[in-house]
Amino acid sequence: MKTEDNQLDLWEVFIQSKSGLPHIHSGSVHASDVKMAMQNARDIYTRRGEGTSIWVVPSKAIKASNPDDNDMLFDPSNDKIYRHPTFYIMPEGAKNI
Amino acid sequence: MHNEHTDSHFQKRIDDGEHIEPKDYMPDGYRKHLIRQMSQHAHSEVIGMQPEGNWITRAPSLRAKQILLAKIQDEGGHGLYLYSAAETLGISRAEMIEQLHTGKAKYSNIFNYPALNWADIGAIGWLVDGAAIVNQVSLQRTSFGPYSRAMVRICKEESFHQRQGYEIMARMMKGTKDQQAMAQDAMNRWWWPALMMFGPHDIDSPHSGDAVKWKIKRESNDTLRQKFIDKTVQQAELIGLVMPDKDIKWNESKGHYDHGKIDWDEFHRVIKGNGPCNKQRLDHHINYFNEGAWVRDAAEAYKIKHLKEELVIA
Numbered sequence: 140m141k142t143e144d145n146q147l148d149l150w151e152v153f154i155q156s157k158s159g160l161p162h163i164h165s166g167s168v169h170a171s172d173v174k175m176a177m178q179n180a181r182d183i184y185t186r187r188g189e190g191t192s193i194w195v196v197p198s199k200a201i202k203a204s205n206p207d208d209n210d211m212l213f214d215p216s217n218d219k220i221y222r223h224p225t226f227y228i229m230p231e232g233a234k235n236i
Numbered sequence: 237m238h239n240e241h242t243d244s245h246f247q248k249r250i251d252d253g254e255h256i257e258p259k260d261y262m263p264d265g266y267r268k269h270l271i272r273q274m275s276q277h278a279h280s281e282v283i284g285m286q287p288e289g290n291w292i293t294r295a296p297s298l299r300a301k302q303i304l305l306a307k308i309q310d311e312g313g314h315g316l317y318l319y320s321a322a323e324t325l326g327i328s329r330a331e332m333i334e335q336l337h338t339g340k341a342k343y344s345n346i347f348n349y350p351a352l353n354w355a356d357i358g359a360i361g362w363l364v365d366g367a368a369i370v371n372q373v374s375l376q377r378t379s380f381g382p383y384s385r386a387m388v389r390i391c392k393e394e395s396f397h398q399r400q401g402y403e404i405m406a407r408m409m410k411g412t413k414d415q416q417a418m419a420q421d422a423m424n425r426w427w428w429p430a431l432m433m434f435g436p437h438d439i440d441s442p443h444s445g446d447a448v449k450w451k452i453k454r455e456s457n458d459t460l461r462q463k464f465i466d467k468t469v470q471q472a473e474l475i476g477l478v479m480p481d482k483d484i485k486w487n488e489s490k491g492h493y494d495h496g497k498i499d500w501d502e503f504h505r506v507i508k509g510n511g512p513c514n515k516q517r518l519d520h521h522i523n524y525f526n527e528g529a530w531v532r533d534a535a536e537a538y539k540i541k542h543l544k545e546e547l548v549i550a
């Protein structure tokens with residue numbers, strides 16, 4: 140028999156630790172709606188001044204890339220070395236470039 | 237193309253020091269081992285709130301009450317971090333709770349001992365959290381990403397737990413003869429169960445082979461236990477507590493303390509359900525889970541009502 144899921148929906152929590160910095164994934168919470176998700180995220184992940192801003196996102200709304208596609212997605216494109224600044228030949232004596 | 241869905245490719249990633257993330261290929265045994273260990277760890281955090289929760293209303297000062305409340309709230313949070321980390325492996329929180337209630341999943345044996353008086357709150361923070369910290373610091377380097385990240389977060393919060401416990405012990409050791417005797421008595425009762433928290437000796441440890449190979453476990457039970465002993469002896473002596481083990485002795489050549497024999501018969505007796513509080517701890521969890529059902533149902537009903545209203549407006 141399958142266990143009935145009575146633990147509310149899953150949400151992912153992203154926290155910005157300081158203004159100017161990106162929001163970073165901190166973990167998850169269970170909550171029935173966005174208000175509860177926000178409250179739970181606050182209580183669970185920012186009890187010690189860990190953040191200045193919280194995002195909560197329903198976990199279902201996040202689509203993660205498949206590790207099987209990593210070769211294709213994250214190929215370093217070593218044949219396209221002109222993407223790197225070191226590819227270019229600067230005139231002798233050029234400064235601050 | 238090389239096949240990434242093989243145990244040998246998985247093992248190579250582990251050997252290279254890579255972390256494993258939830259969607260990566262992993263052998264069935266790895267997943268099972270993690271679910272067992274992480275859910276047990278989560279249950280321990282939550283069940284561990286009970287012996288201390290018992291003392292919130294009887295804390296000797298407002299300061300002590302606030303500290304204890306904050307500590308117990310942290311432990312609830314630790315449980316939640318770990319449940320979510322375990323959920324990434326494909327088990328639901330409802331299933332984990334069901335396994336706790338049916339006895340299929342365990343929690344740390346230490347919480348089957350009672351907190352008899354205020355000195356026990358000191359001993360729990362100092363020794364039980366102290367032992368847990370040694371284990372958790374090591375687990376920060378565990379190979380499963382979500383588990384490792386949860387451990388990093390937990391370790392940041394734990395050091396206050398141990399310090400508040402040690403502060404209680406230190407204050408009682410500066411108090412009256414009776415208070416000193418209470419602190420020593422709590423030390424005597426919690427010391428051996430705290431040593432048992434690290435699990436059986438390495439030679440008797442049935443699960444650790446794979447766990448070490450997969451880098452779920454980074455240091456052996458005995459290594460971790462020894463670290464805890466080496467740290468604790470000095471702290472005890474400093475405040476005038478006597479180690480409740482006459483064989484504790486500094487071993488110059490090893491650079492560690494020697495210690496006496498651990499009573500594993502007691503350990504197995506308690507694990508099998510015959511400890512002082514096994515039934516009480518589980519009954520309490522089951523009762524609150526059942527009594528709280530209406531809150532979860534009401535939250536779901538409220539959500540559905542508002543979803544319908546949104547649909548009407550749109």
Ligand SMILES: [Fe+2]
Pocket residue numbers: 281310311314390
């Ligand atoms: Fe904890």
Ligand SMILES: [Fe+2]
Pocket residue numbers: 311365394397
């Ligand atoms: Fe703790």
